[in-house]
Amino acid sequence: MGGKVNKLLLPLDGKPVLTYVLQLMEISPLIKGWVLVVPPDQLNVFFHLAVEKRECKKLLKVVPGGVRRQDSVWAGLQELPGQTKVALIHDGARPLARTEDIAKVVEAARQWGAATLAVPAKDTIKEADAGDFVGQTLPREKIWLTQTPQAFSYQFLLEAYFWANKEGVMVTDDATLVEALGRKVKLVMGSYENIKITTPEDIIVAEALLKKRELTYMPRVGIGFDVHRLVVNRPLVLGGVIIPFDKGCEGHSDADVLLHAIIDALLGAAGAGDCGRHFPDTDYRYKDISSLILLKQTAQIIHNAGFSIENIDAVVVAQAPQLISYIPLMEENIALTLGIEKTLVNIKAKTTEGLGYCGRGEGIAAYATAFLHVRKQGCCFKGDEV
Numbered sequence: 001m002g003g004k005v006n007k008l009l010l011p012l013d014g015k016p017v018l019t020y021v022l023q024l025m026e027i028s029p030l031i032k033g034w035v036l037v038v039p040p041d042q043l044n045v046f047f048h049l050a051v052e053k054r055e056c057k058k059l060l061k062v063v064p065g066g067v068r069r070q071d072s073v074w075a076g077l078q079e080l081p082g083q084t085k086v087a088l089i090h091d092g093a094r095p096l097a098r099t100e101d102i103a104k105v106v107e108a109a110r111q112w113g114a115a116t117l118a119v120p121a122k123d124t125i126k127e128a129d130a131g132d133f134v135g136q137t138l139p140r141e142k143i144w145l146t147q148t149p150q151a152f153s154y155q156f157l158l159e160a161y162f163w164a165n166k167e168g169v170m171v172t173d174d175a176t177l178v179e180a181l182g183r184k185v186k187l188v189m190g191s192y193e194n195i196k197i198t199t200p201e202d203i204i205v206a207e208a209l210l211k212k213r214e215l216t217y218m219p220r221v222g223i224g225f226d227v228h229r230l231v232v233n234r235p236l237v238l239g240g241v242i243i244p245f246d247k248g249c250e251g252h253s254d255a256d257v258l259l260h261a262i263i264d265a266l267l268g269a270a271g272a273g274d275c276g277r278h279f280p281d282t283d284y285r286y287k288d289i290s291s292l293i294l295l296k297q298t299a300q301i302i303h304n305a306g307f308s309i310e311n312i313d314a315v316v317v318a319q320a321p322q323l324i325s326y327i328p329l330m331e332e333n334i335a336l337t338l339g340i341e342k343t344l345v346n347i348k349a350k351t352t353e354g355l356g357y358c359g360r361g362e363g364i365a366a367y368a369t370a371f372l373h374v375r376k377q378g379c380c381f382k383g384d385e386v
Contacts, residue, residue, distance in 0.1 A: 006042060007197055008092045013210050017197055020095035022054050027305040028099045029273035030106060031088070033060045037076040040064035070171055074161050080154065086110060087157050089174050090149040093197045096209055099271070101190060102149055108186045109151035116175045117190035118144040147190045150174050156183070220307065222269030224368040226260040230361060238316060238323065239330025239347060240292040245321045249364055252281035256291035258316050258347070258366045262334065263298045265312070265370035270305045292337050299338045307372040309340050314368035315348040317358045323349040
C-alpha cells in the first residue's frame with residue numbers, strides 16, 4: 001500500500017487486519033489445524049501476534065514465505081499433516097471472509113477436487129492492446145472475479161506443486177496452477193464484501209462493512225441439550241461439582257451433562273458447531289477430562305468469534321439426587337470459568353414426576369439457553385473438518 005508497515009498489520013477498526021483472519025481460522029470447527037506463512041524478515045512479529053497475543057490454539061506453525069506467492073503456498077503446504085484431506089488457501093489480506101465461505105468452498109472441493117470463491121463481474125471488462133487502446137470487450141456474463149479461500153484435494157495440490165516446481169511454471173493463484181494441469185476448478189459464489197486490502201481506501205470500506213455487520217448481528221441465542229446414562233462406579237459431576245450419589249453419568253469425559261448442554265448453547269449462539277465437533281469422544285485428550293476445562297476453551301472460542309455472554313439459563317432434569325443445595329456452587333463455577341458475573345448464570349433442577357428415562361433413574365438430562373452479544377465481527381458456521 002505504499003507504506004513501510006505490512007498491510008496485514010495495519011489497524012482495521014482498532015485491530016490488525018490479520019487478526020480477523022486469525023479469528024476465522026480459530027472459530028471454524030471445520031479447520032483442525034492451519035499454517036501461517038509470513039515474510040521471513042517479520043517472522044517474530046507475526047509469531048507474537050498469532051501465538052503470544054492472540055493465543056491461536058489451532059495454529060500448527062508460523063513459517064517464512066518465499067519470493068513468489070506460490071513459493072509461500074508451497075512452504076505452507078509442506079507443513080500440513082499427511083492425513084489432510086482438503087487444503088484451504090486463504091489470503092491474509094481478505095479479513096472479511098466468513099466461515100460459511102469456508103463451508104461452501106470446501107464442500108465444492110470435496111465434490112469436484114478443486115474450488116474457488118468468486119463473484120460475477122459487475123463492470124464491463126476491456127482487454128487492452130499494446131498501445132493501451134481497447135483490444136476487445138470481454139463478455140461480462142462469463143467473467144468471474146476470483147477470491148479466497150480456495151480449496152483443493154490436498155494430494156492433488158501437492159502433485160500440482162511438484163509439477164510446477166519441476167517445470168518452472170509460474171502462476172498468480174492456486175486455481176490457475178490446477179487449471180494448467182487440465183483440472184476443472186468449480187466456481188463458488190462468494191460475497192462482494194470479501195474485499196482484498198490493497199489500497200488505503202480499502203481500509204475505509206472494510207471498516208464500514210464491519211460496522212454494518214455489528215448492526216446486523218446483535219443478539220444471538222443458542223439452545224443446548226445433553227443426556228447421559230447413569231451407571232455405578234462413576235462420580236456424578238454437575239456444573240463442576242461432585243454430587244454425593246450411588247451412580248454417576250457415563251461418558252468419555254467427566255460426563256458433566258449440565259456443562260455439555262451449556263457448551264452446546266454457547267457454540268450454537270455463536271454459530272460455531274457443537275460440543276462433539278470441538279471435543280469429540282474419539283479424542284483421547286478428552287478422556288476423563290473436567291468439563292470445566294472444555295467450558296473454558298469454549299469461552300475462548302466465543303471470545304475469538306467476537307461475542308460476549310449476556311445470559312445463561314439451564315435446567316437439570318433428574319429424579320434423584322436433590323440438587324438444590326449444590327446449585328449456587330454450580331453457578332459460581334460456571335461464572336468463574338466463563339469470566340462473567342454470577343448473576344448472568346441461572347441453574348434450575350427439575351424432576352419428571354417419575355416419567356421417562358429420567359423419572360426411572362436411568363439417566364440425567366440438561367437443557368440450556370445462551371444469549372450472546374456481538375462485540376465485533378461475528379462468524380457463522382456449518383461444516384466438518386479440513
